[in-house]
Amino acid sequence: MLFKLIGRLPSVTEPARALASRAVPLVAFVSTLVCAADLRAQEPDWDSIEIRTIQVAEGLYMLMGRGGNIGLSVGEDGAFLVDDQYAPLTDKILAAIAAVTSEPVKFVLNTHWHGDHTGGNENLGQAGAMIVAHDNVRRRMNPEQVRDLVGRSDQAPADALPVVTFSDEITFHWNDERLHTFHVAHAHTDGDAIIWFANANAVHMGDTFFRGRYPFVDVESGGAIQGVIAAGCTSDVLLFSSPLTETVANTLSR
Ligand SMILES: [Zn+2]
Numbered sequence: 001m002l003f004k005l006i007g008r009l010p011s012v013t014e015p016a017r018a019l020a021s022r023a024v025p026l027v028a029f030v031s032t033l034v035c036a037a038d039l040r041a042q043e044p045d046w047d048s049i050e051i052r053t054i055q056v057a058e059g060l061y062m063l064m065g066r067g068g069n070i071g072l073s074v075g076e077d078g079a080f081l082v083d084d085q086y087a088p089l090t091d092k093i094l095a096a097i098a099a100v101t102s103e104p105v106k107f108v109l110n111t112h113w114h115g116d117h118t119g120g121n122e123n124l125g126q127a128g129a130m131i132v133a134h135d136n137v138r139r140r141m142n143p144e145q146v147r148d149l150v151g152r153s154d155q156a157p158a159d160a161l162p163v164v165t166f167s168d169e170i171t172f173h174w175n176d177e178r179l180h181t182f183h184v185a186h187a188h189t190d191g192d193a194i195i196w197f198a199n200a201n202a203v204h205m206g207d208t209f210f211r212g213r214y215p216f217v218d219v220e221s222g223g224a225i226q227g228v229i230a231a232g233c234t235s236d237v238l239l240f241s242s243p244l245t246e247t248v249a250n251t252l253s254r
Helices: 014-022 035-040 087-098 121-126 135-140 225-230 235-240
Strands: 002-005 026-029 052-057 060-064 070-073 079-082 105-109 130-134 164-166 169-174 177-184 192-197 202-204 246-249
Touching: 060 087, 070 192, 087 121, 105 121, 105 169, 121 130, 130 135, 130 192, 135 164, 164 169
Parallel strands: 026 202, 079 105, 105 130, 130 164
Antiparallel strands: 002 026, 002 246, 052 060, 060 070, 070 079, 169 177, 177 192, 192 202
16 A cells, blocks of 8 residues: 555654654555465465556655565666565566666565565575665574464575664665665564655555554564554554545555
């Protein structure tokens, strides 16, 4: 889903303070699926799934297929993805990217470790993308941290693992954009990241925000409802949205 929101973000970070003071419309990427439920479901008919591309701002798009919506920044520096859905969709995702840029994917930033956000990591890592995520994303993708709840029963391939990890925040200066990425502790999981595209004034919230359904908190992966609320993913966002809130795209990805 894609909203324009009047809202605020977690209070301890630089973008949050900036956003709170600016009180300008935001565009939020939000997930349309509950990861665990999706992964427990029957194998999807991958051939029938189409990738839909929605422009958010100049050089910024949202890709909708199955699973968490993908953020795509394009420009002279190369394509930058926020999440990459499932491995069987990689070719379709790459085709959708190629429709808006001729540059290769240079970065993949995972908002958390669930398979509908990291499933394309191996393919894109092998193709040369640098994979970045919170420290706990890499830790959760190791065999010792496997949780049956989200259906991952074996070790993530080496090429799927993030090669750059961060603890609190990291900023990318890319495609004339500033992608301020900050961790929100113990929310949907213990490795969630929210990405603020400063110039576009858009925010990718990963699974810390579900529209139209009750939030999913993966307690086995370190999630906590208090963290979800603190991340501004449910009541806070809805509370601070206003009559200006509108649905830019309103299509389920399955
Ligand atoms: Zn998730």
